[in-house]
Amino acid sequence: MPQGGLGHLMGIAPSVLVTLLNPLEGEGLVERRRDDLTGLEEGCGTPASPDGDRRRA
Numbered sequence: 437m438p439q440g441g442l443g444h445l446m447g448i449a450p451s452v453l454v455t456l457l458n459p460l461e462g463e464g465l466v467e468r469r470r471d472d473l474t475g476l477e478e479g480c481g482t483p484a485s486p487d488g489d490r491r492r493a
Contacts, residue, residue, distance in 0.1 A: 439468065 437445075443453040460466045 439453065440450065443450050456467055461468055
């Protein structure tokens with residue numbers, strides 16, 4: 437899901453979403469990918485790593 441779409445769905449400002457996602461990304465629980473053409477973060481998933489799947493279970 438695009439990061440902007442997630443923020444909209446949650447009803448929170450983009451800067452707040454970044455603040456929430458940074459620690460989760462640091463622990464490997466979510467992954468944000470950059471668009472190869474624009475360099476912008478195109479989306480995130482929750483969880484997006486095997487470690488995230490294990491910790492969620």
